[in-house]
Amino acid sequence: MDIYINEIKYEDDTLKCYVENDLTNKTLISTEQMIVDSDNFTIIYILDDGEEYIRTHFVSETWEMLARYYNKTVTVNDQVELKEFFTELDVLLDNIKDNSNYGKEFEGKIVETFAI
Template sequence: MRIYVNEIKITDDSIKCYTEESTEGLQEAGQMLVDSDNYSFAYILDNGQSYSYLIFVQETWSMLHENKGKKIIINDNLELEQFESEFNYILDNIQGNLNYGKEFVSVVEDTFELE
């Protein structure tokens, strides 16, 4: 299932993300994927039987970047403890890697100020 982050609220210490779909019973799987065709990042969540994809579309990227280092909390009940390390890993992998597509790489590098 694809679960889209459709609202973000920033607090002093966290990025609170909200979705229309319930995330009850889901846990982070600690892995991030890239959908370069649709300009989004998908963080994998697991309910013990199947995976769901928490989708961060391009419109959410600047908030993630500007609030880097804060806790990521989904629907007020699911803290993504491995998100930052996985996200940093994927950004390092994208930087200068045209396998993701030149335009996608350019947008990611600009948004996240990668050099």
């Protein structure tokens, strides 16, 4: 299942991310794993609901907020904390910088936004 972050607010020292999907009937577990979709310019945090993985997409329009509030707690729909979000993002950023496998445009956008 794919869900897309469509709103981010910074409140109470937390980046509160929201999706349109109704997740209230799901028990979501943080997997502490991230991947990217460089073709579609998304950073993806993986959640597990016990039946399937839920790919939580952070489109490039959300990256500025992630960069501005780096290392803050990140939640989705006030329901689940995305544990180790920035630790995992650090690993991805280190791998993406100077790596043409992700495509020049994607790498450039990452480097520019996250100032790496």
